[in-house]
Amino acid sequence: VTAGTAVTNRTAQNIPELLDAARAGHDRGTAKLISLVENGSADTRRAVATACAGSQWAEIIGLTGSPGVGKSTAVNALLSAYRDRDRRVAVLAVDPSSPFSGGAVLGDRIRMQHHALDAGIYIRSMASRGRLGGLATAAPETLRVLEACGFDVVLLETVGVGQVEVDVATHADTTVVLVAPGMGDSIQAAKAGILEIADVLVVNKADRDGAPRVAAELADMLALADRPPHAWHPPIVSLAAPAGDGLPELLHALDDHATWLTRTGQRQERRTSQAAAQIQGLALGRLRSALIGRDHGITIQALAAEVASGAIDPYAAADQLLGASGRLCRD
Ligand SMILES: Nc1nc2c(ncn2[C@@H]2O[C@H](COP(=O)(O)OP(=O)(O)OP(=O)(O)O)[C@@H](O)[C@H]2O)c(=O)[nH]1
Ligand SMILES: [Mg+2]
Numbered sequence: 001v002t003a004g005t006a007v008t009n010r011t012a013q014n015i016p017e018l019l020d021a022a023r024a025g026h027d028r029g030t031a032k033l034i035s036l037v038e039n040g041s042a043d044t045r046r047a048v049a050t051a052c053a054g055s056q057w058a059e060i061i062g063l064t065g066s067p068g069v070g071k072s073t074a075v076n077a078l079l080s081a082y083r084d085r086d087r088r089v090a091v092l093a094v095d096p097s098s099p100f101s102g103g104a105v106l107g108d109r110i111r112m113q114h115h116a117l118d119a120g121i122y123i124r125s126m127a128s129r130g131r132l133g134g135l136a137t138a139a140p141e142t143l144r145v146l147e148a149c150g151f152d153v154v155l156l157e158t159v160g161v162g163q164v165e166v167d168v169a170t171h172a173d174t175t176v177v178l179v180a181p182g183m184g185d186s187i188q189a190a191k192a193g194i195l196e197i198a199d200v201l202v203v204n205k206a207d208r209d210g211a212p213r214v215a216a217e218l219a220d221m222l223a224l225a226d227r228p229p230h231a232w233h234p235p236i237v238s239l240a241a242p243a244g245d246g247l248p249e250l251l252h253a254l255d256d257h258a259t260w261l262t263r264t265g266q267r268q269e270r271r272t273s274q275a276a277a278q279i280q281g282l283a284l285g286r287l288r289s290a291l292i293g294r295d296h297g298i299t300i301q302a303l304a305a306e307v308a309s310g311a312i313d314p315y316a317a318a319d320q321l322l323g324a325s326g327r328l329c330r331d
Pocket of ligand 2: 071072073157
């Protein structure tokens with residue numbers, strides 16, 4: 001215990017140094033801080049959060065869409081564009097199925113390699129399995145670290161599968177949903193309620209047949225949506241990501257949305273809902289660990305046997321479990 005505490009204290013003392021290094025553009029500082037947030041003890045994570053609190057806000061731009069729609073290619077193009085504006089840019093690629101698609105992440109790394117020597121760029125991928133699954137891993141805390149490290153823009157790439165794309169919208173200031181012709185995307189998008197989370201819609205692979213039709217379908221669907229007069233109306237941008245055709249239009253749409261967020265007070269509101277989601281994620285994660293923990297002398301299995309045999313009812317069992325777990329919810 002003593003040795004462990006010493007290590008924790010040393011790590012905590014290092015945090016300001018790591019932050020200084022990260023702000024000066026040293027990747028190792030940023031990488032180490034994120035590792036502390038991902039793998040550190042509760043005390044360490046808390047110390048990082050304290051050190052990062054109150055930092056400037058970055059523009060957090062979430063990009064989501066089906067596998068292969070071109071998210072990484074678009075991220076790459078945006079990365080260059082924001083660097084041209086002299087902004088420090090971080091990329092956080094959250095991979096929901098990392099044991100199976102390690103190859104895709106590796107591919108992304110290689111594709112982004114030509115940015116590797118630029119101190120104004122930091123690229124990280126992160127598995128989404130973890131505390132709660134979905135995006136509710138260390139991603140929200142990592143976003144705070146990246147802001148504290150002085151990044152102006154964070155590009156958050158997540159594959160759009162069910163809950164994850166909703167999560168990305170929860171933690172981004174601006175959500176970009178990509179669709180592409182020939183993937184049946186636009187119809188699926190409408191079904192999945194993706195249109196509701198999109199601040200900007202991108203029809204990627206605009207160099208392919210069918211792109212204008214997809215854009216027209218999306219426009220029709222958006223026209224049907226009921227939006228109050230002062231609400232944001234998501235623009236539809238056609239993009240051929242590798243060639244960069246449509247990139248200026250995409251940047252323009254992102255700038256417009258950023259201006260709108262600030263002008264309407266929505267930026268503050270989104271930050272508050274992001275914080276609410278983060279608090280909820282942390283609290284639920286803790287409750288979940290306490291519920292499935294074995295230290296409190298009551299296990300779900302033991303209660304289940306009693307419920308199955310009719311000795312107690314399931315409500316009483318849940319009460320007992322919550323009562324025992326509640327005491328253990330302290331991190
Ligand atoms: N023709 C065409 N191909 C594109 C375009 N954008 C991306 N691609 C290609 O589509 C494939 C997938 O692109 P990625 O950028 O890796 O797609 P992704 O959405 O990041 O994929 P995952 O991360 O695996 O979900 C690659 O072979 C790209 O070269 C585009 O605008 N036009
Ligand atoms: Mg990708």
